[in-house]
Amino acid sequence: xxxxxxxKELVEQYRGGYCxxxxxxxxxxxxxxxxxxxxxxxxxxxKPGKILIVTYMNSAVNNFKQRISAELKNRGITGGRDYFxxxxxxxxxxxxxEKPDLVIANDEFEIxxxxxxxxxxxxxxxxWRRRNEDIFRFYIEESNLSANKVAATCKTWQxxxxxxxxxxxxxxxxxxxxPALAKEKCLDLxxxxxxxxxxxxxxIYDRRLKMNGMLDFDDMLYNARKILSEDxxxxxxxxxxxxFVCEDEAQDSNLIxxxxxxxxxxxxxxxxxxxxxxxxxxxxxxxxxxxxDFCNLPQTTVYSITQSSRNTRxxxxxxxxxxxxxxxxxxxxxxxxxxxxxxIEPVGEDDERKNPEEEGYGIRAAVFKSWEDEASRVxxxxxxxxxxxxxxxxxxxxxxxxxxxxxxxxxxxxxxxYEELDNTSREKNSTVRKLGxxxxxxxxxxxxxxxxxxxxxxxxxxxxxxxxxxxxxTVPVKRQTQQMKxxxxxxxxxxxxxxxxxxxxxSTGEIPKDVLELxxxxxxxxxxxxxxxxxxxxxxxxxxxxxxxxxxxxFNKEERAIAQKVAGDVRYLMAQSQHWxxxxxxxxxxxxxxxxxxxxxxxxxxKGYEPKPGVVTVATYHxxxxxxxxxxxxxxxxxSDFPVLLNDKFIGEYWFLKQxxxxxxxxxxxxxxxxxxxxxxxxxxxxxxxxxISERARLLYVGITRAKQHLYLSGFHSNIGRKNEILPxxxxxxxxxxxxxxx
Numbered sequence: 001x002x003x004x005x006x007x008k009e010l011v012e013q014y015r016g017g018y019c020x021x022x023x024x025x026x027x028x029x030x031x032x033x034x035x036x037x038x039x040x041x042x043x044x045x046x047k048p049g050k051i052l053i054v055t056y057m058n059s060a061v062n063n064f065k066q067r068i069s070a071e072l073k074n075r076g077i078t079g080g081r082d083y084f085x086x087x088x089x090x091x092x093x094x095x096x097x098e099k100p101d102l103v104i105a106n107d108e109f110e111i112x113x114x115x116x117x118x119x120x121x122x123x124x125x126x127x128w129r130r131r132n133e134d135i136f137r138f139y140i141e142e143s144n145l146s147a148n149k150v151a152a153t154c155k156t157w158q159x160x161x162x163x164x165x166x167x168x169x170x171x172x173x174x175x176x177x178x179p180a181l182a183k184e185k186c187l188d189l190x191x192x193x194x195x196x197x198x199x200x201x202x203x204i205y206d207r208r209l210k211m212n213g214m215l216d217f218d219d220m221l222y223n224a225r226k227i228l229s230e231d232x233x234x235x236x237x238x239x240x241x242x243x244f245v246c247e248d249e250a251q252d253s254n255l256i257x258x259x260x261x262x263x264x265x266x267x268x269x270x271x272x273x274x275x276x277x278x279x280x281x282x283x284x285x286x287x288x289x290x291x292x293d294f295c296n297l298p299q300t301t302v303y304s305i306t307q308s309s310r311n312t313r314x315x316x317x318x319x320x321x322x323x324x325x326x327x328x329x330x331x332x333x334x335x336x337x338x339x340x341x342x343x344i345e346p347v348g349e350d351d352e353r354k355n356p357e358e359e360g361y362g363i364r365a366a367v368f369k370s371w372e373d374e375a376s377r378v379x380x381x382x383x384x385x386x387x388x389x390x391x392x393x394x395x396x397x398x399x400x401x402x403x404x405x406x407x408x409x410x411x412x413x414x415x416x417x418y419e420e421l422d423n424t425s426r427e428k429n430s431t432v433r434k435l436g437x438x439x440x441x442x443x444x445x446x447x448x449x450x451x452x453x454x455x456x457x458x459x460x461x462x463x464x465x466x467x468x469x470x471x472x473x474t475v476p477v478k479r480q481t482q483q484m485k486x487x488x489x490x491x492x493x494x495x496x497x498x499x500x501x502x503x504x505x506x507s508t509g510e511i512p513k514d515v516l517e518l519x520x521x522x523x524x525x526x527x528x529x530x531x532x533x534x535x536x537x538x539x540x541x542x543x544x545x546x547x548x549x550x551x552x553x554x555f556n557k558e559e560r561a562i563a564q565k566v567a568g569d570v571r572y573l574m575a576q577s578q579h580w581x582x583x584x585x586x587x588x589x590x591x592x593x594x595x596x597x598x599x600x601x602x603x604x605x606x607k608g609y610e611p612k613p614g615v616v617t618v619a620t621y622h623x624x625x626x627x628x629x630x631x632x633x634x635x636x637x638x639x640s641d642f643p644v645l646l647n648d649k650f651i652g653e654y655w656f657l658k659q660x661x662x663x664x665x666x667x668x669x670x671x672x673x674x675x676x677x678x679x680x681x682x683x684x685x686x687x688x689x690x691x692x693i694s695e696r697a698r699l700l701y702v703g704i705t706r707a708k709q710h711l712y713l714s715g716f717h718s719n720i721g722r723k724n725e726i727l728p729x730x731x732x733x734x735x736x737x738x739x740x741x742x743x
Contacts, residue, residue, distance in 0.1 A: 003035070004305065007028060009303040018299050020302045021305060024307075024308055025276075025702070026310025026311065026628065027274075027307065028305070034067040042075055054086055055085065055087065055249060056252055061087060061090075068085075088257050088261075091260075092224035096215075096220060102230065109213045111216070115595050136154075136158075138192050139658060140154070140658070141656060167665055168668045168669075174256040175676065182199040185675050194661070194668040221256045244265070245269050245270070251274055251278040252278065252286045254285045255287060271294055276698055307351075308346070311356070313355060315363065318704060319344055320343045323339045326339045331730070335693045339697060339698060371716050374716045375407050378712070379414060381633070382633065391613050392629075393613055394611075397632065418616040431558075431562045431563065432562065432589055435549060435589050437454040439589065440453070440587075440589075440590065445499075446495055449490070449491050451531075459527045459530075489511070497510075499532050534552060546563055549563070566589070624703065631707065637700070637713060638715050642731050643696060644731060663685070670687040713739075
């Protein structure tokens with residue numbers, strides 16, 4: 001593929017110094033950054049060191065490696081040692097392992113995963129709360145609660161407080177503040193300050209981590225920066241090792257990541273990003289202004305990538321109109337800088353990869369009477385689109401994870417194949433659940449119900465879950481009727497008669513004719529031999545049983561990696577507690593918040609995600625970033641999920657808190673900004689609302705630019721005239737007006 005504006009200048013001209021590449025969505029930044037690295041290696045311009053590329057996701061690491069390796073191979077170059085691609089956390093772990101004694105006494109430290117992190121912070125909050133129950137309950141509007149609901153609300157508040165405090169601790173660490181400095185900075189804040197209580201819990205959390213020889217992901221950045229700042233010899237080693245440092249997705253960088261890369265780069269720093277796709281600030285410590293400010297430095301050379309072949313011209317025009325509307329007409333003037341004036345251009349007629357052909361106008365917008373009605377209509381549209389265009393990829397995007405369930409249930413009811421891009425999605429966690437189902441049955445082999453659950457999930461569901469015809473609005477016959485009938489039969493039939501029949505084979509005389517006539521019965525009976533093999537394997541060494549299950553079920557390489565991780569962890573758990581039984585392990589594996597899902601998500605992330613024709617992707621707007629589909633449905637464009645005015649209802653607001661604390665996470669972030677700037681007074685609530693509105697505008701822009709050929713925008717207007725009325729977002733009203741004029 002030839003090089004476009006901005007790409008060509010980067011590959012042919014950049015040879016050192018500060019360089020920024022602002023790139024619009026679909027601009028091919030991975031392609032051109034990979035070609036630049038290959039060009040430098042081919043000419044030997046990267047020497048004496050290597051090229052370091054730091055990116056955001058593990059899947060992006062693999063993507064860069066494959067692209068660079070393939071292009072080097074095409075040129076007949078063996079250059080695997082001339083470049084290194086890593087996530088920022090992978091790089092920091094490498095640095096910490098050079099000098100572990102500088103950050104933690106035990107060089108056998110461990111990195112805790114997300115599940116363990118929540119457990120540690122919850123325990124720290126418990127300790128803090130025992131001394132500060134009055135402050136903990138200060139935020140709750142108890143006058144709105146009946147006496148029997150106060151305890152349940154306190155529990156909900158503690159759960160929410162975990163994410164608020166973790167976000168604040170991440171902010172402290174990325175700004176180089178240890179617990180002592182954080183408490184000092186918050187000393188003059190009022191006692192009911194959310195940031196102040198976060199600094200106190202930070203001290204407890206940090207102490208508990210260190211006592212157990214643990215680091216979290218934020219510690220990795222904090223300590224890597226600390227080591228590089230204090231050890232000049234190690235810093236010099238890394239500067240010699242990497243001649244050029246490149247940062248991908250620079251709009252999602254944070255202060256400490258930026259400082260680490262700037263230190264190592266020693267002047268040769270290339271940063272690629274899109275400030276209009278900065279959507280992580282509300283739940284992470286990223287700061288999109290860092291990339292914007294880097295672009296504006298006088299010593300920075302800027303090559304802008306403005307051409308994209310991803311979208312039709314109509315979708316490009318809609319995205320550009322949205323940018324113009326935000327910048328020129330947003331009703332909140334402070335939000336007009338939410339999006340930068342980066343407008344997408346279609347590629348030229350001579351480009352090898354042209355923009356998709358127009359199929360009519362291809363964009364529609366609608367407002368429905370409820371979320372349930374919207375979800376139903378969207379799923380029907382998806383089904384019709386897939387029947388009309390079976391070769392196209394499609395996605396339904398929702399703003400929050402809890403709305404996914406409504407969409408998924410309707411897809412299942414219409415027997416439409418789908419994949420979730422949620423951390424708790426069926427595909428990502430199916431390996432762990434399969435192990436759980438099998439071990440659950442082995443722990444109680446006389447249970448027909450557990451046999452049915454195991455057979456359905458491990459052997460029959462995949463084959464019979466996605467085929468069969470159904471009429472409009474009916475449930476899939478094979479998945480529901482046949483498997484339910486089989487399950488009912490197994491509950492009342494002695495399992496041992498099926499697995500170990502006296503005559504050596506199943507006696508069909510006692511089995512009802514309607515069961516024997518089920519299409520799945522033959523497959524079920526054939527699998528019973530495998531079930532016997534699993535039952536007869538010695539269960540005294542559970543880790544070996546897990547690996548045996550992986551072998552007998554012919555797991556692929558990703559599934560085997562997960563099984564090996566589970567086996568290793570189980571060996572550790574059994575050593576720690578002699579009372580753990582098979583049933584305990586099954587319960588953990590089948591839990592939606594089990595300790596193994598974090599690793600499973602990492603494995604599937606490394607594999608990457610590629611949309612498939614005929615299978616609908618269901619994801620949040622955030623998870624869709626970096627992906628594209630032929631057809632995209634943007635749903636739930638309501639005023640709470642995409643607020644525009646300062647008096648709109650804001651997502652993240654908790655009904656049970658006092659009015660001034662209803663959006664605590666945004667409030668804590670605003671407080672952090674004020675103590676850093678040394679300001680007093682001001683309206684933190686107003687500032688937090690402005691930031692939320694700005695980020696949600698960028699999130700909608702990301703959603704719009706995911707669509708290649710067809711785009712559907714929808715929202716709902718419910719409970720009209722009532723106190724709990726839900727309005728469509730003003731963005732949807734504006735975009736619908738624009739679409740209706742052109743369609």
